[in-house]
Amino acid sequence: MILKNIGEFGLIERIAKHVKAGKGVIKGIGDDCAVLKWTREKHLLATVDMLIEDEHFKRAVAPSAIGWKALCCGISDIAAMGGVPKWALISAGLPKDLSVAYVDKIYAGLAKAAKRFGVSIVGGDTNASRKMILDVTVFGEVKKENLVLRSGAKPGDLIFVTGSLGGSVYGKHLNFTPRLKEAQVLVKNFKVNSMIDISDGLSSDLGHILEQSKAGAIVYEYLIPKSKRARTIENALSDGEDFELLFTMPAKEALRLLEKKRKLFKMPVTRIGTIVGEKYDSKLVDIFGRKRDLQAKGFTHF
């Protein structure tokens, strides 16, 4: 049996079996970040994301965009927990014959993202490698009352997304803005029951929330905000790397959000569905009221 046969999530399940929750671990494998015991008021958040040449980007891409993306993936994870990023470690594998000017631009992209989102780069590792590799660990902190997990969705919650979805492969996946500001506004003003950043694709990431929350969902196809670059609804459902926020909140909070959203946000915040009990499973409803199964078809690595 090879990795391709069990897939990414099969692999993660196997890994989780080797791992025992230990001291000071509030939430280990299974969310956007690990949540670790920190101070009386706050938890420490930690996440890591690897980008590999020819798997995630081509060398022809602007090197500053590679650096920007490498750091912003982790910032997006921290945001989706309700936290703010603080520090980062940059681990790099770089070809010996890569030009110094190219490498400078990668690090300039990293530094730009660091400055924009208030992150200090505090260390890392450098190695020779045939393909470029950038693996970035981001640490953040979250006030205990602001922590949002994937596992908190409850039947009756309304489901929301920020921005618009699909077609990020045409450029947004390299130049996206992590929704840090929006996530902070959300957790400071509302009771958010569950949240995730859309990295694998709407259907898959909603699947992560449902699995962790032991819940089902009804999503209204015609409410999903399709980006200009999305050709079909399938793009909005399954394309990875939108890095928008997907979140759920109780109906009462949701009504407050719908009322205030134009004042609070500079971007669309759209209701796309409802959380239901687990036994209802996950359905996509079209404009004629026809239901079909909403299957996780987003990006997986294997």
Place this chain on the structure above:
Amino acid sequence: MILKNIGEFGLIERIAKHVKAGKGVIKGIGDDCAVLKWTREKHLLATVDMLIEDEHFKRAVAPSAIGWKALCCGISDIAAMGGVPKWALISAGLPKDLSVAYVDKIYAGLAKAAKRFGVSIVGGDTNASRKMILDVTVFGEVKKENLVLRSGAKPGDLIFVTGSLGGSVYGKHLNFTPRLKEAQVLVKNFKVNSMIDISDGLSSDLGHILEQSKAGAIVYEYLIPKSKRARTIENALSDGEDFELLFTMPAKEALRLLEKKRKLFKMPVTRIGTIVGEKYDSKLVDIFGRKRDLQAKGFTHF
């Protein structure tokens, strides 16, 4: 100009220019770990180490040893700061056609090291990659009074190493034991002025201490404890990945250590030289009293 021309340390210098020390950063780039503000009594330590197939190991190697090493590199870094490891994130790039059994063994090796040294694996990332990549972030804590940096060596300090050096390429580099216990005994019982783990090689890692401490050193060639696998003194001076501790302490403390070392340690702890002022530079003295320059000839990646 390409990376090969500026070398690993040239690259790190360039990277450091992009980086500004920020809030809560006690020590950023330039030591075994980043040191970050935590509580009144302790600091957070964080370090990351990347292993790449065919750069650091061959696929034919026992996969459990790859996992063991991937975690132990970071544990060794935490130990060398006077800290104890707590949590780890495992970021992996794995070929799609790798057998699940092989991957299980890698994670079993990681889990074995985690259990042995009290580390909880709290998250990570998994990606498809043509070559295997394991990038492990380790977090630890250090009591403020136990923190040891590379930069604290003072003229008059005696220089010590644990264990024996050289020839780790014949096996030890995969199965080494991080000197966590020994480092803890040191920082709890003595005033240690500077410490590093020997990963690049004795001459290079002593060079890191001297550079950060703005000091020189006299090392007595005939005092260096050569391992059985080291053929010449050059192996003991320049082979990387011994993962022994190299440290300096004031003469008075050193005398106490020499007196007590048999009771406190189960392995050799050997005095190999003396820290001198910067202008004396770094000299190696042979058994006839002849001096030659001690140049950093250890492992570099580019």
